[in-house]
Every structure is written in structure tokens, then in C-alpha cells.
Amino acid sequence: MDITPDIVSAFRAYYPGFADADDWPDATVTRYLEEADDETGKRWGEYGARGIKKRGMFAFAAHRLVLAKAADIAVANGGTPAAPARLASKSIGGESASFAVPTPSAAEQERYGDLLTTIYGLEFIRLRQRAAMGGVMV
Template identity: 55%
Template sequence: MEITAQVITDFREYYPEFVEPGTSGAAVVYPDSLLSRALCEADAETGRRWGRYDAGPCSLKKRGMFAYAAHRASLAMAAARATENGGVAAAPSRVASKSVADESVGYAVRAPGSADEAMGLGDLDTTIYGLEFLRLRRRAGMGAVVV
């Protein structure tokens, strides 16, 4: 599928937090080039089982693509911010516990026996968008494929 300017506009309307360059007061700006790449990856991740892309609000393919693209764009911007500030882009982890006094943070680490599950999830469980993609992926995997 071709990722057109209209697809990017539709994405920004669906997820308004992904503001475009030139938006005043925006905490994070997501350039079209980043969103185009993320949407291209999302199209590849959502195959025939997802149905056809439709600009309407109920298209499973559209919602899956947008959730996956939002996940990838979020991680890309987090990595960019880390490197711009002299840090190193690290693999995301979910926070399991947090303290304010003495600045303690504990991260959720998968048990060794859950390696198969971890391979299926990748990093998708580290953002709300990735979790939405996983939910939609379960739905897309149900039933027969119509040819």
C-alpha cells in the first residue's frame, strides 16, 4: 500500500498526540518522514488477515496499522531524545515499581520460562499503542481468510 499524505493526515486525526512539525507548544513533534516509515512497517505487519485498508473509522487494517505505527514512532522518538541528550537508546522495559525518595525504579522482567511468549510480543507490550496492536492482532487471527 502506498503511504500518502492523506494516510499520514488520517493517522494524526486518529492519534492527535502525534503532532506535526510547526505545531506550537508541542512537547514532541513527529515528522512526516518518521510517520511514513512507521506506517510502511505497519502495512507490512498487517497482512491479508487484517482485511483491506479503508479510511473509515471501523477498518481493522487501519486501526492495526495505526496502532503499530504509533508504537514504532513512540519508540523511535524516545531513542532520538535519549541520543540527543548524550544518552544511549535502550531497550524499553515496563516499570514494575517506583519510589520517589531515593529515586528507586524496578522493571518488570520476564521469567526465563516465558521466552516463547516474549518472542511473540517483542517490544509491543511496552507502549499503550503496542498493547492495542496486540489486542487487534488477536482479533485479526480469528476466523478464515476471505480471498
């Protein structure tokens, strides 16, 4: 499907954190919405005002945008983009904090890849499980 300016606008309205076109250029948002369309096949139904495909596309695109932004920041700071990981603990000076971070099994890591690393990826997984339920009309 063609990703139109209306779809980009709908994405920005759905996830207001991506509303700033200077931080999130239209071309970049369009690119990840195109990827999201590819990730959401026939089982997701048609793109529509309230459909699961729309929400799945938006969640997947937001996930990819966040990861791309993190990679851009790493490069801008002279680093190399790394595979995302969840923070389990952090120490600053004499203070430290630990977080309850579930560790996915090897099978889950293979099945979900980096989708487990953002709230948008987790939402995409939830929607993908719903889209997989039931039969498909052809």
C-alpha cells in the same frame, strides 16, 4: 500500499498526540506507517475508513514512533538507546513507589517483542488477535 498524505492526516486525527508535524515529521510518520502496512497482511483485510487494518496500522505506527522518540532522546542526552522495559518501582529521596507490573513469560516476550511496552503496542496485539480469527478469503 502507498502511504499518502491523506493516510498520514488520518493517522494524526486518530491519534491527536501525533498531530504536531514538528515533533512527528511527515517523513517519519510515513516510514512507520509503511512498516505497519507490512505488519498487517491479508488477514487484516483492506485499508478503509473503519477497518481493522487501518486501526492496526495506526497502533503499530504509533508504537514504533514512541520507541523511536525514546531512542532519539537517549542519544540527544549522550546515552545509548536501550531495550524498553516497564518501570516496576521508583525512588526519589526518601519516597518510593512500586507498580503492579505483570512480567511476561519468555514465550510472551518472544511472541510479542517490544509490543508489550506501549499502550499502542498493546492495542496492536489486541487487534492482531482479532485479525487472526477465522478464515481468509483468497
